[in-house]
Amino acid sequence: MKLLRLIANLGYGSRKDVQRMFRDGRITDPRGVPLDADATVPHAKIRLDGEPLDPPPGFxxxxxxxxxxxxxxxxxxxxxxxxxxxxxxxxxxxxxxxxxxxxxxxxxxxxxxxxxxxxxxxxxKSHLPKVYEATLAQDLRGDEAALFAAGTLRLEGEATPLAPAHLEVLDARRVRLTLTEGRYHQVRRMFAATGNRVTTLHRSRIxxxxxxxxxxxxxxxxxxxxxxxxxxxxxxxxxxxxxxxxxx
CATH class of the missing domain: 3.30.70.580 (Pseudouridine synthase I, catalytic domain, N-terminal subdomain)
Known part of the structure; x- marks a missing residue:
């Protein structure tokens, strides 16, 4: 890909903006030698104001x-x-x-x-686990871990049961929950189904x-x-x- 299009696609400016950068000598190789807008140069060998470019597509x-x-x-x-x-x-x-x-x-x-x-x-089908820490408005009632692990819980308005999820109890109102799917507001709706409410929610891992x-x-x-x-x-x-x- 020619440098003009590459740098514009990375968001540094419109094509006119990038053309001006070339005219001003701001786009160079690592030695500071100005590059031509129509050149094709390895990404790692391009500098803008002396700094490497952002990562290429696939970022x-x-x-x-x-x-x-x-x-x-x-x-x-x-x-x-x-x-x-x-x-x-x-x-x-x-x-x-x-x-x-x-x-x-x-x-x-x-x-x-x-x-x-x-x-x-x-x-x-990726089943990629996602880990959340939640704080609840009320104490756990005690059967949540078994309910979430069973794979039978249906959220309100949905016909398909949730995939089994792992619940780790940290204390009476704090839990760590691992899911392998990502339905809309899933963690909040799971606890709503038990009569509880999530007050804070944090995702720590994917x-x-x-x-x-x-x-x-x-x-x-x-x-x-x-x-x-x-x-x-x-x-x-x-x-x-x-x-x-x-x-x-």
Whole structure:
């Protein structure tokens, strides 16, 4: 792909904006030699104002979404894109959230411009486990773990029962719940079915990827090792191995 189109597709500006960058000598090789807009150069050999370009298409990141932020491109209030560099919203292919966390839920959110990866993660047949920590309005009644594990619970308005889910009780009003599907507001509706209400909800893990110490509101790019852990978690692995990536 020619440099003009590549850099515009990464969201750095319109084609006119990028043409101006070339005219001003801002786009160079690692030695500082200006590049031509029609050239074809390896991605790693391109610099804009002396800095490497953002990752090429096939880019995936993890974000620690705060409460009060919406997984949407257009909505009232703060959006997940407000937590990222502005150019990320303009990338082509588009950088999309992988599934959603509602405005009142915090935690791990994946975003990618890789459509095949996105569909593989959210496909029901993937059975990719997602781990949530929830605080409840009332004490547990005691039978929730067995009910959720049975695979017979039907949510209000749905005919198909939920897949079995694992509930770990942390105390009378705090739980850790592992799901392998992603229905609309599923955790909240599961506890509503028991007569309880979720007051806080946080997603800490997807597959073998955990938030770790990534601060709220921050993001980091995922590398090949991260994506391998997403799918290849071994029992007992805490999902945090491998070299750390810089938080942004």
């Amino acid at each position: 995936t990141l993890m974000l620690h979404k705060p409460v009060g932020v919406t997984c949407s491109t257009h909505d009232v209030g703060r959006l997940v894109y407000d937590l990222l560099p502005p150019r990320f919203r303009l990338r082509r292919p588009v950088l999309s959230s992988v599934g959603r966390l509602d405005r009142d839920t915090s935690g791990l959110l994946l975003m990618t411009d890789d459509g095949a990866l996105l569909h593989r993660i959210i496909a029901p 597959g073998g990827l955990a938030l770790g110490d990534l601060p709220e509101g921050r993001w980091r790019a995922l590398d090949a090792d991260d994506l391998a852990r997403l799918w290849g978690l071994e029992r007992g692995d805490d999902g945090t191995g491998g070299p750390p990536m810089p938080a942004c």
